[in-house]
Amino acid sequence: MGPMLLKTMPYTEDQLIPISALQHYVFCERQCALIHIERAWSENRFTAEGRVMHEKAHSGEGETRGALRIARSVPLRSLELGLSGVADVVEFHTLGCGSRRVLPVEYKRGKPKSGDCDRVQLCAQALCLEEMLECHIQEGALFYGKQRRREKVLLDAVLREKTHSLCESVHRLLESGSTPPPECGPKCRNCSLRELCMPEASGRSAGRYLNRQLNEACQ
Numbered sequence: 257m258g259p260m261l262l263k264t265m266p267y268t269e270d271q272l273i274p275i276s277a278l279q280h281y282v283f284c285e286r287q288c289a290l291i292h293i294e295r296a297w298s299e300n301r302f303t304a305e306g307r308v309m310h311e312k313a314h315s316g317e318g319e320t321r322g323a324l325r326i327a328r329s330v331p332l333r334s335l336e337l338g339l340s341g342v343a344d345v346v347e348f349h350t351l352g353c354g355s356r357r358v359l360p361v362e363y364k365r366g367k368p369k370s371g372d373c374d375r376v377q378l379c380a381q382a383l384c385l386e387e388m389l390e391c392h393i394q395e396g397a398l399f400y401g402k403q404r405r406r407e408k409v410l411l412d413a414v415l416r417e418k419t420h421s422l423c424e425s426v427h428r429l430l431e432s433g434s435t436p437p438p439e440c441g442p443k444c445r446n447c448s449l450r451e452l453c454m455p456e457a458s459g460r461s462a463g464r465y466l467n468r469q470l471n472e473a474c475q
Contacts, residue, residue, distance in 0.1 A: 267338030273430055275332065275341030275380045278419070281426045282373035287449055288426065289435035296452050323350040332384035337423045343381045358385055360396040367402045372418065374398050375409050379419040382411050 273292065280288035290296040318327045330343040345361040360381045364374055375398070382393040397406040409415075429436075440455035447453065 265335035272340040334384040
């Protein structure tokens with residue numbers, strides 16, 4: 257029998273990107289580039305509420321309740337996907353015959369979104385845990401602060417494939433070092449980087465934006 261061949265991972269430690277970049281990318285490619293290439297950040301009410309919720313989720317030590325062990329602020333890493341981050345909560349449920357079920361739980365402010373940005377972030381956390389723990393995770397959960405309840409997320413093949421594809425897209429964007437131009441849309445209304453991004457200055461609205469800026473300056 258020949259020597260065992262070690263699996264070569266596509267990424268190294270210095271190539272890891274934050275898991276949060278996936279959510280930023282799904283929301284807006286320009287926002288992702290502003291945060292992770294240009295290191296721009298500005299907080300508004302929504303990001304502040306989210307930060308406070310995560311701080312509460314990360315506070316306190318792990319605990320054990322019978323067959324359930326709860327770990328908080330769990331460091332994550334995947335050399336296969338090139339990701340690193342921290343899971344808010346990971347639950348370890350002890351089952352029969354020495355087996356266990358691993359359940360990542362991500363805390364979010366507000367209510368469930370129509371898009372997949374939260375589910376992709378949760379799936380990325382699960383994929384990191386699978387690589388680290390050499391296990392399979394069938395589902396995770398999203399806890400939304402506005403409605404105070406969990407939403408179960410099935411980590412099926414479609415979501416996994418989308419997460420893999422997004423990882424590759426985000427890596428390409430960040431490696432390019434180029435920030436996409438602004439595109440004004442409904443999502444810009446609640447974006448904390450709106451003043452830095454200036455989406456109103458893009459495209460056909462540029463003239464109206466400049467006129468408004470000049471009028472305000474002359475008042």
